[in-house]
Amino acid sequence: MYKQGIYTVLENAPLTASVRRMRLGGDTQWIVRPGQFVNIALAGKFLRRPISVCDYDAESITLIYKVVGEGTAQLAGMLPGERLDLLTGLGNGFSTDNDARRPLLVGGGVGVPPLYNLAKTLLAKGLPVQVVLGFNTAAEVFYAEEFRALGCGVTVATADGTCGVKGFVTHALPDLDFDYFYACGPLPMLRALAAATVCDGQLSFEERMGCGFGACMGCSCKTLTGHKRICKEGPVMNKGEILW
Amino acid sequence: MIDTSVVLSGLRLDNPVIPASGTFGYGQEFRDFYDLDILGSFSFKGTTREPRFGNPTPRIAECREGMINAVGLQNPGIEHVIAEELPRLREFFHKPVIANISGFSVEEYAYCCERIDRQEQVGLIEVNVSCPNVRHGGMSFGTSPEAAAEVTRAVKAVTTKPVYIKLSPNVTDIVAIARACEEAGADGLCLVNTLLGMRIDVARRKPVIANTMGGFSGPAIFPVAVRMVYQVARACRVPVIGCGGVQSARDVIEMMMAGATAVEVGAANLVNPYACKEIVEALPAEMERLGIEKLEDIIGIVE
Incomplete structure (x- = not known):
């Protein structure tokens, strides 16, 4: 399940010269697994920007992103208190439902x-x-x-x-x-x-996306178990199904 | 009493708002966002005889006021759509759907249209002769009046439901192609599909899109679409579905004033999944502001 919502920037600080951490306050109930991502609308940019979720709790989301282009540069300029429109709960995420011990x-x-x-x-x-x-x-x-x-x-x-x-x-x-x-x-x-x-x-996996929720077929890939959308059936795949 | 309903070849829609093919899948991805029954209808993902993976990635490029896609008609094939997608769709969409059909030969168009015509849920068939992202198919049928007419005749010969031909804007004279389709028996026309476009990653000195070029859509193309709808609606008697860069209720009204009977919304769905819901909900108030009581009254009202 994925939903759209408005989030408030709580923190947006550099970790390295080009990587920053942003904490956002808002509804996190749609994030259910590690490895899912959010898709962020930016003023003046047509497509949203997909960013993986680093961490989340009951009321905040932590994102870590690298400034690589105009969109992420705009994100880097956002100040605490400013608001962002996000789609959350996107992607399948990692499954920890297995017998691994180490x-x-x-x-x-x-x-x-x-x-x-x-x-x-x-x-x-x-x-x-x-x-x-x-x-x-x-x-x-x-x-x-x-x-x-x-x-x-x-x-x-x-x-x-x-x-x-x-x-x-x-x-x-x-x-x-x-x-x-x-x-x-x-x-x-x-x-x-x-x-x-x-x-x-x-x-x-990573791929250039259109919508981020499975509608546009922009990020499809072939796997041993059929065609998959990185944004919907991915971004996480099992090693055994990947066609390298 | 505000009346938003419109009629496409006998098919009455509660409102003219139709998510455009290729931006709405087979409905599944939007059912979590809102009740799809509020839509006039929707046009499902362009479907071919065989399943198709489409083009290599990257398939998407950001543009100012729009985007380029080169998906390449990825779809699960007509038999899968009939066996799996339509039954699933029935669970959450209770109106006639628009079936968007594409192909690589006249025979394939006819075959797929004949198959989909027999499906009860399908209210109208939209024949896509305008996909810019595949070779030897799609747009090559929509860029010559003779080829477009040939597809139209072949499809009309094997179908009972209204057949609308979706036209490409990548032509010198869209009116000539529209007229050829009308004369070949098309019940209506849908325009425009995407404009052929290209972006270059200047740091890498390479095209952004793996397929080099792709279809440009989004608000940037709205004036082009309005102009072509205006030209075609004046030259043809059959209804026109306007498509291209529509983002708001006001855009819907503008497109209808240009001559559209209904309006498709495409790229907007991908960035704002609620785009069509918001347009449907905003339409009555916008009509009131503009002194429009019956939406049908404004179709092609501009001289």
């Missing part, structure tokens, strides 16, 4: 945020949670401390080696013991991760 969460860049609420959900089930966070360089690292504060084991990988393991997230895998994984990040990372793991997992 889950690994792997995030790359702005693929990291949706793993935060997922980590909370898994920890609440009493599972130990390990997290691998991949970035280009030390200055781009965010949320490593927040995951540690939840009680997760955290490994950071940077492509240039300026923080943590040198290389990609897959370079951190040999030292970790896991029986299932959840991932969100750029397509090459997801592809490499699926190839480097023997266990099953869920991966969250």
Whole structure:
């Protein structure tokens, strides 16, 4: 179920030079799983902007977004107290309804945020949670401390080696013991991760969207289980159904 | 007493507001948002004989006052629509629906229209000869008067319900094509489909859309649509459904004054899922403001 609503900016602050965290107050009842997203209407922009939900509680939503274009730059300029029109409850999100005992969460860049609420959900089930966070360089690292504060084991990988393991997230895998994984990040990372793991997992994909709620067929992809809309049957897919 | 009803070839609609094909799926995605029975009707996703995946992604590009799509007629195929989508639709939509049919040959158009014509829920058939996003089909039938007339004749020969031809604006003389369809027996016309457009990602020096070009829609095209509806409505006797960039009750009225009997709303549904509901609800007050009692009275009122 998804709904439209008006939300108030509570906080909108930088985490790194280009990544910001926005907290919005409003009705969160339509968000039911980690890994879902919201679609934000911006004044003067025709299409909404889809952003994954980092975290939510009874009355607020936390979004982490990267300023990549005009729309996100506009979002970055919003001040506490300003209002935004959102569609919430979009996408299938991650399913934690499985037998995994040692889950690994792997995030790359702005693929990291949706793993935060997922980590909370898994920890609440009493599972130990390990997290691998991949970035280009030390200055781009965010949320490593927040995951540690939840009680997760955290490994950071940077492509240039300026923080943590040198290389990609897959370079951190040999030292970790896991029986299932959840991932969100750029397509090459997801592809490499699926190839480097023997266990099953869920991966969250990104695509340019029109509506975000399944009407326009703008974000379709082919899978082993048929045609899927990233916004509706996705963004999360099981490793076994993905056509790389 | 304000009267918003209109008649399309014997089919009476409570109001002229119709979500346009390709922006409303088969209704499912909107049922959580509002009661679809408030609509005049809706035009379902362009359907072909075989299931189609459509074009590679990205299929969508943002534009000032609009968007480009190059979906490429993704649909589950006519048999799936008849077996699965129409029965599901019956649960939450209780009015005659508009069946949008597309194809890659005259035979395919005729086959699909004949199949859909037999479905009780279908009130009107909209033949899409104007999809800009597929090769050797769609728009290639809608850019020549002869080809458009040939499709019209073939469909009319095998159907009993009103047949409306959805026309492309990507032509030199839309009136010539509209007249050819009318002479071939079309019961009505729907215009316009999207305008062929393109965006370039200047940082990557590549088209934004994988298919390079796509159909441009949204409020930016509204004046083009009004102009073409005006030209066609003056030149033809059959009813015209106006389509292109409609966002408000006032736009609906403007389109009707240009000559439209009913009005389709497309891209607006994708950014505001309540767009059609808001238009339907705003229509009576807007009519009152403009001194219109009976909406049918203003069709083509502009000289």
